[in-house]
Amino acid sequence: MRRNRSTTAALVTLFLVAGACTTGSTGDVPESITLLAHDSFAGSVSDSTFAAFTAKTGIAVEVIAAGDAGSMVNQAILTKDNPLADVMFGVDDAFLSRALAEDIFLVHKSKGVNRVPQDLVDRENRVTPIDFGDVCINYDKGWFETTKLEIPQSLTDLRANLYASHFTVEHPATSSPGLAFMLATIDEFGEDGWLDYWADLRAGGVNVVSDWDSAYYGDFVRYGGQSSMVVSYATSPPAEVLFAKEPTDTAPTGVIEAGCYRQVEYAGVLDGTAYPEAAGLLVDFMLSVDFQETIPLTWFVFPANQDAELPQEFIDYAIVPENPARFSAKYISDNRDKWINEWIEVMEG
Amino acid sequence: MRRIRWGWVAVAAVPAVFIGYFFVYPVVRILGLGLSELNIGASGLEARLVRVGWFTLWQATISTFLTLLAAAPLTWAVSTYEFRGRRLATALVTVPFVLPTVVVGTAFVSLGFGDSIWAILAAHVFFNTAVVVRTVSTLWARIDPQLEEAARVLGATGWSVFRRITLPLLKPSIAAAASIVFLFTFTSFGVVLILGGFEYATLEVEIYRQAVTLFDLPLAAALAIVQLVGVTGALYAYSRYQERKTVTWTLDRASNRPISTGRERLAVALSVTVTIGALSIPLVALVARSLSGSFYGALFETDPVIGRPISAVGNSLLFAVAAMSIATVVGLMAASVITARRGSLSRWFDLTLMLPLGTSAVTIGFGFIVALGWPIDLRASVWLIPIAHALVAIPFVVRSTVPTLRSIPDETREAAAVLGASPSRVWRHIDMPIVSRAALVGAAFAFVVSLGEFGATSFVARPNTPTIPTMIFRLLGRPGETSFGMAMALAVVLAGLTAGIVMWIDRVQFGEIGRF
Numbered sequence: 039m040r041r042n043r044s045t046t047a048a049l050v051t052l053f054l055v056a057g058a059c060t061t062g063s064t065g066d067v068p069e070s071i072t073l074l075a076h077d078s079f080a081g082s083v084s085d086s087t088f089a090a091f092t093a094k095t096g097i098a099v100e101v102i103a104a105g106d107a108g109s110m111v112n113q114a115i116l117t118k119d120n121p122l123a124d125v126m127f128g129v130d131d132a133f134l135s136r137a138l139a140e141d142i143f144l145v146h147k148s149k150g151v152n153r154v155p156q157d158l159v160d161r162e163n164r165v166t167p168i169d170f171g172d173v174c175i176n177y178d179k180g181w182f183e184t185t186k187l188e189i190p191q192s193l194t195d196l197r198a199n200l201y202a203s204h205f206t207v208e209h210p211a212t213s214s215p216g217l218a219f220m221l222a223t224i225d226e227f228g229e230d231g232w233l234d235y236w237a238d239l240r241a242g243g244v245n246v247v248s249d250w251d252s253a254y255y256g257d258f259v260r261y262g263g264q265s266s267m268v269v270s271y272a273t274s275p276p277a278e279v280l281f282a283k284e285p286t287d288t289a290p291t292g293v294i295e296a297g298c299y300r301q302v303e304y305a306g307v308l309d310g311t312a313y314p315e316a317a318g319l320l321v322d323f324m325l326s327v328d329f330q331e332t333i334p335l336t337w338f339v340f341p342a343n344q345d346a347e348l349p350q351e352f353i354d355y356a357i358v359p360e361n362p363a364r365f366s367a368k369y370i371s372d373n374r375d376k377w378i379n380e381w382i383e384v385m386e387g
Numbered sequence: 388m389r390r391i392r393w394g395w396v397a398v399a400a401v402p403a404v405f406i407g408y409f410f411v412y413p414v415v416r417i418l419g420l421g422l423s424e425l426n427i428g429a430s431g432l433e434a435r436l437v438r439v440g441w442f443t444l445w446q447a448t449i450s451t452f453l454t455l456l457a458a459a460p461l462t463w464a465v466s467t468y469e470f471r472g473r474r475l476a477t478a479l480v481t482v483p484f485v486l487p488t489v490v491v492g493t494a495f496v497s498l499g500f501g502d503s504i505w506a507i508l509a510a511h512v513f514f515n516t517a518v519v520v521r522t523v524s525t526l527w528a529r530i531d532p533q534l535e536e537a538a539r540v541l542g543a544t545g546w547s548v549f550r551r552i553t554l555p556l557l558k559p560s561i562a563a564a565a566s567i568v569f570l571f572t573f574t575s576f577g578v579v580l581i582l583g584g585f586e587y588a589t590l591e592v593e594i595y596r597q598a599v600t601l602f603d604l605p606l607a608a609a610l611a612i613v614q615l616v617g618v619t620g621a622l623y624a625y626s627r628y629q630e631r632k633t634v635t636w637t638l639d640r641a642s643n644r645p646i647s648t649g650r651e652r653l654a655v656a657l658s659v660t661v662t663i664g665a666l667s668i669p670l671v672a673l674v675a676r677s678l679s680g681s682f683y684g685a686l687f688e689t690d691p692v693i694g695r696p697i698s699a700v701g702n703s704l705l706f707a708v709a710a711m712s713i714a715t716v717v718g719l720m721a722a723s724v725i726t727a728r729r730g731s732l733s734r735w736f737d738l739t740l741m742l743p744l745g746t747s748a749v750t751i752g753f754g755f756i757v758a759l760g761w762p763i764d765l766r767a768s769v770w771l772i773p774i775a776h777a778l779v780a781i782p783f784v785v786r787s788t789v790p791t792l793r794s795i796p797d798e799t800r801e802a803a804a805v806l807g808a809s810p811s812r813v814w815r816h817i818d819m820p821i822v823s824r825a826a827l828v829g830a831a832f833a834f835v836v837s838l839g840e841f842g843a844t845s846f847v848a849r850p851n852t853p854t855i856p857t858m859i860f861r862l863l864g865r866p867g868e869t870s871f872g873m874a875m876a877l878a879v880v881l882a883g884l885t886a887g888i889v890m891w892i893d894r895v896q897f898g899e900i901g902r903f
Contacts, residue, residue: 084692136602212595252492378601
């Protein structure tokens with residue numbers, strides 16, 4: 039069965055390539071198109087995710103998981119002559135410039151992009167914003183109640199050993215929230231002061247781990263670790279309520295609203311697709327209100343389309359920080375490697 | 388004088404093509420791509436590279452040594468004696484091998500380990516003890532007891548019998564196990580990231596950082612070559628050692644003797660309980676966490692977002708059976724060629740087969756996607772998963788069978804040939820019965836390698852056929868007690884499944900294996 043299918047698929051691909059070369063038949067309606075996404079998106083795709091799209095257009099959607107966002111962007115770049123997929127979703131500002139510099143997207147102005155806050159939009163329409171989320175420090179409410187300590191109100195408060203020694207952050211070179219938090223400190227203290235801040239955190243005993251899973255489930259006091267504060271997301275508290283052991287109406291964790299960084303995730307049509315129109319339709323679908331309203335409780339981020347209504351859990355427990363840090367993709371790509379290496383110097387040297 | 392034996396060429400062709408197309412070609416393509424842009428000296432990271440390379444080497448060496456030491460008592464007990472629980476002990480010891488690093492990592496951290504070189508070394512011993520116990524005991528159990536008895540009759544004491552008779556006979560299989568442990572720890576990724584804090588980085592970690600986060604493909608390629616050179620050097624030394632130390636000797640059927648004296652009973656009991664006890668500490672923490680709510684029941688419910696977690700078991704089993712079949716067939720063919728044709732060609736062939744175990748997952752994963760798009764686009768094919776698993780599993784089949792195959796005296800095969808047996812008949816009647824036990828050990832490893840998803844497989848995942856480890860990562864990817872509890876429960880299911888299947892494979896017997 040499977041063997042037949044993949045051989046057929048291979049033959050079909052060959053014909054398509056041949057067809058594309060001779061007739062340039064880009065207007066055809068394909069049976070299915072492929073979406074390249076990072077693991078955390080792909081892992082939460084179910085049969086119903088794209089059912090409405092398939093019902094409307096007759097096109098099925100195959101999803102390929104490509105590791106984390108960095109790995110995915112790399113794979114898309116490495117295969118730009120023979121793309122793995124028609125659409126890529128999940129590239130964020132941290133990796134966007136790299137993708138744009140390699141020219142891997144086709145310009146596509148999505149219907150509905152006028153319903154997105156304009157500061158999220160790529161002016162050249164190479165990519166379309168789909169969702170955003172804020173990386174923020176989460177704290178364990180129980181720990182602060184027991185110890186009767188004040189909850190820190192700013193990044194500066196964390197300079198105190200008392201707090202730094204109970205704080206876990208992710209490594210910016212291996213973790214996307216880790217990188218986002220590093221950017222938040224650069225935003226807060228400026229290019230002149232941020233490394234001193236990290237030197238203080240290090241002296242105070244801050245705990246650095248490789249990834250979000252280890253930070254949250256390994257070192258957070260709520261799950262048996264030593265840290266009362268971890269770098270996580272502003273939307274983690276609603277997930278704690280939704281996936282609580284016993285039904286509850288108060289979140290056991292809170293969000294420190296200072297020192298947050300806003301991550302925006304984009305979708306784009308990959309250059310080299312045989313079906314640019316169908317691929318564009320998929321991007322449009324992802325920005326449609328129907329799809330956008332499924333985003334919060336599936337991926338725990340906020341929909342980019344302002345017409346999408348938020349679920350009650352998000353209204354009750356999620357926090358939208360007022361002035362999260364956010365850098366332009368270009369500013370990040372011009373400096374990211376330098377910053378990470380400087381950070382490593384301070385923290386590992 | 389030498390004439391070409393086409394039969395051997397055919398047998399050699401299968402593993403050669405497999406490894407050539409799915410390993411050598413992708414790796415050469417991706418490294419070529421990276422190196423074409425390399426500008427040596429521009430990055431200015433040489434000092435760091437020396438530090439990382441040195442750390443990689445010494446931690447792997449010490450980890451391998453410690454694993455050999457830690458595994459010795461249990462290996463001795465299960466190889467020498469027959470006792471109740473022996474099979475269970477050899478099955479339990481494989482459980483750590485399949486557990487996802489992040490799961491073990493959180494268990495270690497909750498036990499107060501973490502962020503030190505000791506945690507890294509302890510975790511390496513924890514994960515790899517099975518490799519030594521299972522590889523070495525296969526051969527040890529089959530040393531003819533008459534050899535040892537003869538030595539005793541001649542006046543040797545227990546210790547000197549071991550040192551002068553048993554140990555020399557075991558050296559090839561100890562070296563085989565050590566080579567695998569070395570490769571695993573040399574390319575350690577998750578353990579170093581999760582338990583090492585941020586002070587330690589292996590080449591593997593550095594390759595990932597450079598390629599995936601910093602987009603410095605040229606530097607990553609250079610690092611990957613440094614890693615490959617290191618691995619090749621170690622393997623070359625190993626294969627020279629293997630050839631020097633191999634003696635051919637008569638294998639007996641597995642002959643574990645009953646425990647007769649009180650001292651023996653005490654020694655066996657201590658060896659088994661201390662080893663299994665120590666390995667179980669993180670497992671007990673895991674089980675306790677999985678039982679802190681009704682998480683097992685929840686595994687059977689369909690979650691609208693991530694699906695029905697327990698369905699991953701079926702996917703994992705299917706992939707594991709496929710990977711085991713590929714690895715066993717290809718691995719046995721390779722092992723026969725390696726033992727039959729001595730010389731440098733055969734040595735390099737053997738070495739190449741081992742390389743996937745010592746190559747970074749990033750290299751293989753990125754290699755797949757740049758190389759396997761044409762003529763048939765395999766990059767998104769579901770077949771790539773068992774193929775990637777098999778690449779890592781083949782070394783286990785080869786390493787567990789080559790020492791046994793080598794121990795068969797050439798005269799035995801020659802005698803059969805003189806009596807008119809064709810090479811394939813010789814293989815069926817001489818090699819096959821003797822090697823079947825070792826092949827099963829290799830096959831069992833291939834199965835658990837696939838269940839535990841090592842290395843490159845995370846680069847070729849298909850979201851609609853999640854395996855158990857993939858499902859565990861999905862659960863751990865979202866906050867909440869239920870997500871965490873279910874992840875722990877699923878890890879326990881993986882552990883139980885592994886122990887059960889390994890015990891079952893261990894029980895399979897191939898007819899009556901006579902003495903020669």
